[in-house]
Amino acid sequence: MQGVAIPITMVAGNSYIHRLNPLPKLFIALGVLILSFATRNPAILGIVFALGLVFVTAAGIWKSYLRVVGILFPISLTLVVMQSIAPAFPKPWTPITSFGPFTIYQEGIYSGVSMLARIFSMTTFALVMIMTTHPSDLFTALQKIGMPYVLNFILTMTLQLIPILQNEFAVVLSAQKSRGMKGSGFGAVLPSMVPVFVGAIERVQQLSISLESRAFGSTGVKTSFRNVTMSLKDYVVLILGVLATLGCTVWVLLDKSLDWSRTLIFPPALAITVVALATIGFVIFFALAISYVLRA
Amino acid sequence: MAEEKIVCQNLSHVYPRGKIVALDNVNLTIRSQEIIGVIGQNGSGKTTLVKHFNGLLKPTSGKVIVEGNDTAKKKVQELAAHVGYVFQNPNHQLFAKTVELELEFGPTNLGLSKEEVIERREKAIEFFGLQDLRLSHPYRISFPLRKLVSMAAVYTMRPAVFILDEPTTGQDNITTRTVYRLIEQLREEGSTVICVAHDMILLAEVVDRMIVMRNSHIIADASPREVFADTDLMHSTHITPPQITSIGLRWPGLGKQVLLSVEEAVAALDQSSAAQSNPHQLS
Numbered sequence: 001m002q003g004v005a006i007p008i009t010m011v012a013g014n015s016y017i018h019r020l021n022p023l024p025k026l027f028i029a030l031g032v033l034i035l036s037f038a039t040r041n042p043a044i045l046g047i048v049f050a051l052g053l054v055f056v057t058a059a060g061i062w063k064s065y066l067r068v069v070g071i072l073f074p075i076s077l078t079l080v081v082m083q084s085i086a087p088a089f090p091k092p093w094t095p096i097t098s099f100g101p102f103t104i105y106q107e108g109i110y111s112g113v114s115m116l117a118r119i120f121s122m123t124t125f126a127l128v129m130i131m132t133t134h135p136s137d138l139f140t141a142l143q144k145i146g147m148p149y150v151l152n153f154i155l156t157m158t159l160q161l162i163p164i165l166q167n168e169f170a171v172v173l174s175a176q177k178s179r180g181m182k183g184s185g186f187g188a189v190l191p192s193m194v195p196v197f198v199g200a201i202e203r204v205q206q207l208s209i210s211l212e213s214r215a216f217g218s219t220g221v222k223t224s225f226r227n228v229t230m231s232l233k234d235y236v237v238l239i240l241g242v243l244a245t246l247g248c249t250v251w252v253l254l255d256k257s258l259d260w261s262r263t264l265i266f267p268p269a270l271a272i273t274v275v276a277l278a279t280i281g282f283v284i285f286f287a288l289a290i291s292y293v294l295r296a
Numbered sequence: 297m298a299e300e301k302i303v304c305q306n307l308s309h310v311y312p313r314g315k316i317v318a319l320d321n322v323n324l325t326i327r328s329q330e331i332i333g334v335i336g337q338n339g340s341g342k343t344t345l346v347k348h349f350n351g352l353l354k355p356t357s358g359k360v361i362v363e364g365n366d367t368a369k370k371k372v373q374e375l376a377a378h379v380g381y382v383f384q385n386p387n388h389q390l391f392a393k394t395v396e397l398e399l400e401f402g403p404t405n406l407g408l409s410k411e412e413v414i415e416r417r418e419k420a421i422e423f424f425g426l427q428d429l430r431l432s433h434p435y436r437i438s439f440p441l442r443k444l445v446s447m448a449a450v451y452t453m454r455p456a457v458f459i460l461d462e463p464t465t466g467q468d469n470i471t472t473r474t475v476y477r478l479i480e481q482l483r484e485e486g487s488t489v490i491c492v493a494h495d496m497i498l499l500a501e502v503v504d505r506m507i508v509m510r511n512s513h514i515i516a517d518a519s520p521r522e523v524f525a526d527t528d529l530m531h532s533t534h535i536t537p538p539q540i541t542s543i544g545l546r547w548p549g550l551g552k553q554v555l556l557s558v559e560e561a562v563a564a565l566d567q568s569s570a571a572q573s574n575p576h577q578l579s
Contacts, residue, residue, distance in 0.1 A: 174352050175388040180376035180405035180453060194391035198435060
């Protein structure tokens with residue numbers, strides 16, 4: 001009945017990470033993002049990912065984290081498969097083996113595996129940040145460092161509308177089922193999406209009138225209900241986090257020996273196993289997803 | 297005796313989030329050609345109860361049998377042919393480009409032939425008086441008429457039981473009268489109508505059986521006359537009977553009659569004034 005809820009929301013808790021100011025968390029997540037894109041070395045990305053899992057443990061959000069990974073991992077597996085047969089890499093490529101028209105390349109496996117590690121290193125840190133921070137705190141903190149109020153408001157509003165639209169979608173879906181809608185596939189999209197979108201547009205119109213009538217856009221200094229302060233330890237974490245991520249980024253960019261793309265050779269058996277497992281993984285996932293949609 | 301349409305046996309429902317008990321061991325039988333009003337405060341379990349009738353919710357324990365089908369084993373889409381549910385907000389149900397297409401959606405889903413779909417569509421247009429709106433966009437017509445379209449869209453599926461969620465909310469006087477007339481007509485055609493409503497006037501005038509809910513239980517199941525006369529019951533559920541009923545109960549001159557409509561009140565007042573003036577004339 002509740003529809004498929006997006007599991008990326010704050011997980012209530014009182015861990016050290018929960019109590020940290022949103023800004024250090026945000027900057028560390030950004031730093032990790034930059035670092036992840038600066039290198040293709042699977043070992044470094046793996047270490048970052050493992051470090052991320054340490055934070056997941058510290059924050060006590062394993063359950064929610066795994067729910068996201070359960071969806072993200074099978075989808076990311078497609079990357080491994082696609083990269084193996086068509087690497088995003090300068091030629092020449094080293095072929096390992098061929099299945100009919102498809103050839104698996106050494107560089108492709110390397111590229112696929114490093115992309116997978118990259119996705120997981122950065123999403124893990126991003127999820128730790130999102131799942132331990134109240135959105136309002138994050139936006140209040142951002143406003144303090146000079147983000148424009150209107151932009152801030154738009155973002156907050158959008159986040160708040162997501163659960164509302166999810167509920168709306170669940171109601172519309174049950175209304176259409178009550179009319180005997182064959183609840184699957186493309187045919188189900190129109191009857192359920194039209195009411196949701198029309199409803200959303202009407203809601204936004206009403207919202208804007210309601211905002212105007214409550215002096216949105218008035219000039220002068222605004223006060224904020226939520227108060228976010230930076231303590232000494234927040235500053236320490238912020239500085240250490242930024243130095244660590246930026247330092248590593250500089251290091252991986254300068255040290256050419258970390259480019260393992262030509263030196264890390266996957267034995268053919270391992271390469272084929274990786275590609276086969278990845279294919280099986282995402283095929284099973286899509287089969288499950290489709291059967292879930294058909295059942296709904 | 298009329299045929300049993302919906303039977304709830306020891307029906308309980310616990311929402312998984314927060315383990316909220318919304319229905320606790322409810323037993324209920326709904327028969328053909330009944331017009332039933334379900335009332336109770338917000339959160340008393342009304343909507344949860346009626347959502348079990350077409351399988352939108354499944355019992356967490358107990359059973360719901362709809363025309364011989366156990367709802368736990370049927371999809372909502374399969375039960376749609378037996379029980380029609382008109383949602384409170386018509387915007388949630390309507391999506392098609394024209395009223396005609398909207399009315400064709402339900403019967404097409406039931407797998408009926410083209411001729412039959414058109415026949416049902418025409419019947420619904422006539423029944424609900426939608427002749428002028430055939431080709432209008434459902435979102436472009438006024439709210440009260442849109443609500444009629446959403447009822448018509450369910451009517452085309454010919455369910456044995458109609459669930460109307462707040463059928464008169466946001467309606468003007470004309471469409472409210474239309475809704476009253478339709479409910480009566482549906483009964484004449486052999487259907488059962490279940491209204492979930494806060495509109496006590498609607499309930500007093502059209503309903504013949506009231507189900508009163510409080511804290512996940514049915515606390516009363518009787519005629520509107522009996523329910524509205526029970527002031528303690530009314531008070532405990534925070535429901536106010538129609539004003540005309542309250543006047544009848546409180547005005548000594550009317551001898552505590554339970555009045556359900558203005559017509560009844562006028563008749564009662566005529567009678568009492570006649571009774572008062574006649575002895576005067578004789579003396």
